[in-house]
Amino acid sequence: MMLYLFLFFVGLLFVYIKFQYFTLRGPIPGLSPHFFFGNLIQTGLLSGRRVSSEVYILLNGQFGDIYQYWLGFIHFVVVHNIDDVQYILSHRNIYDQGQIFLEKFSILVPNSIICNIGAKFKRHGAFAMPLFRRSKIISNINIVIDGTDKLLDRWRARPTGQVHTDVVEQCQNLLLEIFGLIAFDYDLETLDGNDSGNKNELTKALRDIMSIFRMIIYAPNIVSTVYLKLSPKYRRASATVERYLHRMVEQELAETPDSRLQRKKTSLIASLVSSLQADEPAEARKKEAEKKGLSRKELFDEMLMFLIAGYETTSTALAWCIYQLSKNPRVQQKLKTELMQDASSQSLTVDRVDSFIYLDCFINEVLRYSPTIDGTSRSVVVDDYLPKSGTRLYKGDQVLIPTSALSRDTRFWKIDAEQFYPERFLNEDKNHHPCALLPFGGGHRQCLGQDLARFELKVILARMLQQVTFVDGGSEVNAGGFSQTLTIIPKHVGVTVEFH
Ligand code: HEM
Structure with a gap:
């Protein structure tokens, strides 16, 4: 009898969960979701057969511009209607930070900007946002050049003709080295020592955290939290990263207050450490709107979030740039010609870098054609209608903007969107719809580091192309493809690096 009762209640629970969470809602079309897995199995996301940017294009073809989707x-x-996308991103009072950011990043870094809204978001943003404006960033040009030179020296020391299959790892090392110095005044030494991308302990630890993060993003939070607590790989990686974060804070605390005061308008670590609360328990008792400064826990969460956001995205974009250079020798040659113009010397200044217009087009085209991030999300704060499609949305709904699909959608580009063609940004597609290309998202929660990312990419590529040519290492090793962590990474990059 007890067994029947038990089975009855389990059955009831199953039916409740299925209807409450895993059933198509209302008139919006979509793939009928599986219990627990949603659309993960049907779309090939779980098996890795497809990455999310491919899934959005597929579902757009099947269901049109608005459909339901279970991650x-x-x-x-999911909203592909470009005017509705623009509406969502420009109405911050109706569409706030997506729940996926709030919930999923909270598992790793609950007190960071990305997973907070309202007064806490403003309090944290105040210590970081002003530092990432272009005017503050350009003074770091020599850090970017020196880091790139270090990587080039490593490549120079390799046997001529060797096919480099570790481009992604090397780009990660480079961006960590640069970001460590720019944001934390700290040399992470990711390009020192043995020339093996896989062996740097910090790069490896961060890569482990990212791959675990990708896995847990699909699971309910409770499962993810327990998994992280039990996973030895995560605990090891997290301990390594924490060790680095503590060293950075200790180094900053050893600075004089005068030095910190001078640097806090340009250095993230100086700004964060200056903001440390003198009396944490007293601040903790205040209402959020009255709180000042950051607690130690908040400081460490921000540092980890910035470390991840600051290197993973930009290094992925750089790896895609190198891949596209190797596949498009005409474009590479044209970039080199631009770099040689008015070049009395090899030196790169901010003004010279600014003058490389075709390089801007190339970077835009890589971000368009090989998007680093698949999309972004917003939470509906009050019931609303999307004006163009007339879609009814309710408070609490999650909207997904598939930016990676919009940038490849032939409707929004005059020159074939399937063609890799940087010149489009000089001519026919110069005045594209603002939402057709959103590599850094948009609206009030757009990427905080976009000026830095663009500047780093431009200086690194200019420096590299002054000295080397990237050559396709052959269709087997340089096969492209996608693998997904937080970003969409090129799966197989294999290039030779020819020095001039
Ligand atoms: C090519 C490089 C990068 C790409 C493609 C990228 C892309 C993005 C995207 C799509 C978002 C979500 C925006 C939205 O929802 O509208 C975002 C948010 C964010 N990014 Fe980036 N990013 C890059 C580099 C960076 C760098 C270098 C930093 C570090 C300074 C950074 C820090 C952040 C932060 C803090 C947020 C959260 C902002 C918020 O929640 O308000 N990103 N990024």
């Missing part, structure tokens, strides 16, 4: 437990309304 595991999380239910989204």
Whole structure:
């Protein structure tokens, strides 16, 4: 009898969960979701057969511009209608930070900007946002050049003709080295020592955290939290990263207050450490709107979030740039010609870098054609209608903007969107719809580091192309493809690096 009762209640629970969470809602079309997995199995995301940017294009073809989509437990309304996308991003009072950011990043870094809204978001943003404006960043040009030179020296020391299959790892090392110095005044030494991308302990630890993060993103939070607590790989990686974060804070605390005061308008670590609360328990008792400064826990969460956001995205974009250079010798040659113009010397100044217009077009085209991030998300704060499609949305709904699909959507580009063609940004597609290309998202929660990312990419590529040519290492090793962590990474990059 007890067994029947038990089975009855389990059955009831199953039916409740299925109807509450895993059933198509209302008139919006979509793939009927599986219990627990949502659309993960049907779309090939779980098996790795497809990455999310491919899935959005597929579902757009099947269901049109608005459809429902389950990323595991999380239910989204995906919006491809470009005018509705613009509406969402420009109405911050109706569409705030997506729940996926708030919930999923909270597992790793609950007190960081990315997973907070309202007064806490403003309090944290005040210590970081002003530092990432272009005017503050350009003074770091020599850090970017020196880091790039270090990587070039490593490559120079390799046997001529060797096919480099570790481009992604080397780009990660480079961006960590640069970001460590720019944001934390700290040499992470990711390009020192043995020339093996896989052996740097910090790069490896961060890569482990990212791959675990990708896995847990689909699961309910409780499962993810327990998994992280039990996973020895995560605990090891997290301990390594924490060790680095503590060293950085100790180094900053050893500076004089005068030095910190001078640097806090340009250095993230100086700004964060200056903001440390003198009396944490007293601040903790205040209402959020009255709180000042950051607690130690908040400081460490911000540092980890910035470390991840600061290197992973930009290094992925750089790896895609190198891949596209090797596949498009005409474009590479044209970039080199631009770099040689008015070049009385090899030196790169901010003014010279600014003058490389075709390089800007190339970077835009890589971000368009090989998007680093698949999309972004917003939470509906009050019931609303999307004006163009007339879609009814309700408070609490999650909207997903598939930026990677919009940038490849032939409707929004005059020159074939399937063609890799940087010149489009000089001519026919110069005045594209603002939402057709959103590599850094948009609106009030757009990427905080976009000026830095663009500047780093431009200086690194200019420096590299002054000295080397990237050559396709052959269709087997340089096969492209995608693998997904937080970003969409090129799966197979294999290039030779020819020095001039
Ligand atoms: C090519 C490089 C990069 C790409 C493609 C990229 C892309 C993005 C995207 C798509 C978002 C979500 C925006 C939205 O929802 O509208 C975002 C947010 C963010 N990014 Fe980046 N990013 C890059 C580099 C960086 C760098 C270098 C930093 C570090 C300074 C950074 C820090 C952040 C932060 C803090 C947020 C959260 C902002 C918020 O929640 O308000 N990103 N990024």
